[in-house]
Amino acid sequence: xxxxxASRQNINLMQLVYGNSTTVSVAAINGSIDEESDDEKxxxxxxxxxxxxxxxxxxxxxxxxxxxxxILSQNDWKDEEVKEKIRDRFVKMGWSKAARAxxxxx
Amino acid sequence: xAKISFKKLRGSQYLRLRLLLSTLSSTPIxxxxxxxxxxxxxxxxxxxxxxxxxxxxxxGCKVEINETGTxxxxxxxxxxxxxxxxxxxxxxxxxxxxxxxxxxxxxFGKKPLTISLRGITNDSKDPxxxxxxxTTLPILKHFGVNxxxxxxxxxxxxxxxxxxxxxILSVPILQGGLTAVSWIDEGLVKxxxxxxxxxxxxxxxxxxxxxxxxxxxxxxxxxxHIFTDHKAGPLAGKSPGYGISLxxxxxxxxxxxxxxxxxxxxxxxxxxVEDDEKKYLIPAEEVGEQIAGDLFAEIEQGGxxxxxxxxxxxxxxxxxxxxxxxxxxxxxxxxxxxTLRHIRDFLDVKFVIKPDPDTETVILKCVGCxxxxxxxxxx
Numbered sequence: 409x410x411x412x413x414a415s416r417q418n419i420n421l422m423q424l425v426y427g428n429s430t431t432v433s434v435a436a437i438n439g440s441i442d443e444e445s446d447d448e449k450x451x452x453x454x455x456x457x458x459x460x461x462x463x464x465x466x467x468x469x470x471x472x473x474x475x476x477x478x479i480l481s482q483n484d485w486k487d488e489e490v491k492e493k494i495r496d497r498f499v500k501m502g503w504s505k506a507a508r509a510x511x512x513x514x
Numbered sequence: 515x516a517k518i519s520f521k522k523l524r525g526s527q528y529l530r531l532r533l534l535l536s537t538l539s540s541t542p543i544x545x546x547x548x549x550x551x552x553x554x555x556x557x558x559x560x561x562x563x564x565x566x567x568x569x570x571x572x573x574g575c576k577v578e579i580n581e582t583g584t585x586x587x588x589x590x591x592x593x594x595x596x597x598x599x600x601x602x603x604x605x606x607x608x609x610x611x612x613x614x615x616x617x618x619x620x621x622f623g624k625k626p627l628t629i630s631l632r633g634i635t636n637d638s639k640d641p642x643x644x645x646x647x648x649t650t651l652p653i654l655k656h657f658g659v660n661x662x663x664x665x666x667x668x669x670x671x672x673x674x675x676x677x678x679x680x681x682i683l684s685v686p687i688l689q690g691g692l693t694a695v696s697w698i699d700e701g702l703v704k705x706x707x708x709x710x711x712x713x714x715x716x717x718x719x720x721x722x723x724x725x726x727x728x729x730x731x732x733x734x735x736x737x738x739h740i741f742t743d744h745k746a747g748p749l750a751g752k753s754p755g756y757g758i759s760l761x762x763x764x765x766x767x768x769x770x771x772x773x774x775x776x777x778x779x780x781x782x783x784x785x786x787v788e789d790d791e792k793k794y795l796i797p798a799e800e801v802g803e804q805i806a807g808d809l810f811a812e813i814e815q816g817g818x819x820x821x822x823x824x825x826x827x828x829x830x831x832x833x834x835x836x837x838x839x840x841x842x843x844x845x846x847x848x849x850x851x852x853t854l855r856h857i858r859d860f861l862d863v864k865f866v867i868k869p870d871p872d873t874e875t876v877i878l879k880c881v882g883c884x885x886x887x888x889x890x891x892x893x
Contacts, residue, residue: 469525481811
């Protein structure tokens with residue numbers, strides 16, 4: 409079941425990015441000249457992708473050209489519990505490893 | 515002369531990406547409806563400036579803009595590169611805006627590129643020159659770009675609205691092409707480096723930012739060094755400002771960055787709302803805490819690059835020889851997604867995108883388009 413779920417997600421992501429497979433193949437054939445299909449490409453993902461791309465950036469024709477993307481994180485990084493969540497992403501601190509094992513750092 | 519068929523596009527969105535891909539794939543493009551409904555229709559100064567930059571770096575490219583600037587015809591030429599070039603990036607976007615596409619373009623040039631770019635070195639909208647140096651350049655090295663000729667020198671710094679900074683970018687050309695990567699191991703964060711800067715304000719702002727950022731980060735990691743770069747006099751541009759760029763380096767050689775800068779708003783900013791917000795400057799302490807949090811959010815998200823560099827990563831994968839590249843990123847960023855779409859349209863490279871539910875990351879695979887450095891062969 410998990411595998412099925414994973415494969416469905418996989419398709420969804422592909423669809424989210426590239427739109428429907430039929431649109432893609434049509435677009436790939438005559439995409440260079442056909443303005444209509446271009447339009448389709450711009451607007452297609454909106455319906456499908458409302459869940460993930462709710463920023464709606466990709467739907468504005470004249471959206472700002474900006475690669476920087478700020479992750480909207482509600483985490484308060486001053487909170488020790490929140491920090492614990494990403495602790496396993498860090499190399500353990502060598503000099504205080506023993507001292508810190510099992511205890512919340514200050 | 516045969517009639518050229520232009521690839522038709524609409525709107526000002528992703529203009530840099532489109533022009534870059536158009537040049538790399540030698541596809542002429544025609545963009546219509548550029549801010550046609552806007553109060554100030556047409557191309558913005560930074561977009562014009564980028565086109566001028568393309569003209570400087572390329573030979574034989576043709577740019578036609580209609581009277582109102584809502585229609586742009588671009589026929590790419592040959593990427594030349596060259597030494598001792600210089601370009602004024604203007605004041606409407608920072609130098610980072612120009613660096614991002616330029617660095618990819620220059621790799622496929624005829625000669626190595628050395629160019630001096632003048633303008634705003636740090637702002638909050640685009641990756642700062644520090645991030646570029648600490649994060650973007652190492653990403654290129656993963657793809658086999660020779661690190662000898664690859665460098666960014668920060669001569670002087672400047673923030674908006676005055677500008678007046680200068681950097682010198684040198685990019686080598688690709689001899690054999692990029693190397694396909696299998697880059698899915700994020701590793702663990704082993705050290706955090708950073709640079710703060712201040713122009714025309716006291717160095718104390720930098721110390722405050724460092725102190726605040728360290729307050730968040732120190733409990734997680736011992737190996738943290740944040741350098742200061744206080745500029746004064748002619749090296750500091752014309753406007754006061756301060757900012758910070760952090761980069762987390764992992765055991766597997768990934769670089770995850772976060773940066774920001776604080777300065778007074780540009781006068782010509784059309785969005786009045788933003789203006790009001792920026793009337794006062796965010797205190798240095800808040801900036802430090804915020805950026806440390808941003809960095810942690812990027813680390814938490816996972817992936818071999820941060821969300822800002824996703825587009826570049828995909829682009830480099832797609833430009834690889836016909837070989838499989840495999841990369842892991844965190845949640846796809848809007849710019850990353852749009853880059854994937856444009857890569858499909860221009861280079862006909864489609865990625866296989868698979869989520870990895872265990873780590874909540876995404877694995878992307880593609881076969882590169884095998885773009886050769888055509889410019890170099892012509893000679």
